[in-house]
Amino acid sequence: MDKDDIVRKIKDHKKQPNLRFRLKTEVEKFSNKLFLCLFDMETPVEPSLLELEAQFTSLAELACWDPENSCKELWGQYLEKLPVILEKLNLDAEAIADCDPASLSLEEVYMAYPGFYAIAIYRLAHELYNFGFPLVPRLMTEYAHSKTGVDINPGARIGNSFFIDHATGVVIGETAVIRDHVKIYQGVTLGALYVAKNLEKTKRHPTIENNVTIYANATILGGNTIIGENSIIGGNAWITSSVPPNSTVFHTPEIKIKTLPNVP
The missing domain is CATH 2.160.10.10 (Hexapeptide repeat proteins)
Incomplete structure (x- = not known):
């Protein structure tokens, strides 16, 4: 079999027209930017939200394959949810700091606890899941899974002051x-x-x-x-x-x- 035959056979078997793996990379960037926007004191909120909106638009183009149902307009609704998500995550961090005798400060929880990071990305993904935004919420929680060893499906429903210790x-x-x-x-x-x-x-x-x-x-x-x-x-x-x-x-x-x- 010559090179042309090999190329043709590979093309014949690439059957998923919407399978663009750069979506994973874009989701990871979006997740990291969201986390920093909510928590990092050196990340300014207003310009970060503008950058996140642009990233969201790109994700919508990659993930929403039905031309009749654009996902771009979901950004405004999602934006309104961010303050509530942040309030819940602060309760989670306080629960961890209060329950774990090894915790020396809230800052340590936010920066060093894999359980908190997994919960944070879950909560951010869960709202997109509720909107019916395809694939992106699952990619967000799978990204957190790869970093922390914690696998939370974005469809799960989790209340306030949630604590995962050690996490893996x-x-x-x-x-x-x-x-x-x-x-x-x-x-x-x-x-x-x-x-x-x-x-x-x-x-x-x-x-x-x-x-x-x-x-x-x-x-x-x-x-x-x-x-x-x-x-x-x-x-x-x-x-x-x-x-x-x-x-x-x-x-x-x-x-x-x-x-x-x-x-x-």
Whole structure:
């Protein structure tokens, strides 16, 4: 097979006309600029918002493939949401600083905590998800996932004062609902009990009520699973049914002590 045949066959198999990978790069720039605009004292707000509007217009051209439904006009609506998002993120940062004895300052939370960064990008992406802006919200949270190890689907609904400690390995599914003042630790999964395409429009992921703490590597599955308020879920617990309020659930390890032969 000569070079021309190879080129022709590759072109024949490039079947996705809207697949432009520079969209990923543009989304990453947009996410970084949003974060700095909201938090960095050396990033001026007004010129940054103008730059963000231009970036958003570019994203709309790349991501909105239906010529009858332009996404450009969503910027004004999204802009109105930013102050509210910032208020929620400040509550998240305060919750982290208040709950983690290793935290020395709020500045440390904003700059050094991967859990906070993942929550920030999630909240910024979630509003675009609610507007029906295609693909970009998922690319935003996947960018945060690549930087932090935290995978939060932009469709999840998360209340105020959310705390993710250590962060790595956390997975929160699209239809998960998390109420206020919830704390979760590394390796926690809020996932689906069954994975099938026909469940696309159903609630597949659990609901976590107010003031729940979920410790490391716990797995909670199922759209009908509700963790009642004020409950504590211990590390490595596996839960597929609801837990009443004010409960403690824990995994009991089995300990076996090896004894060498001929040793009293």
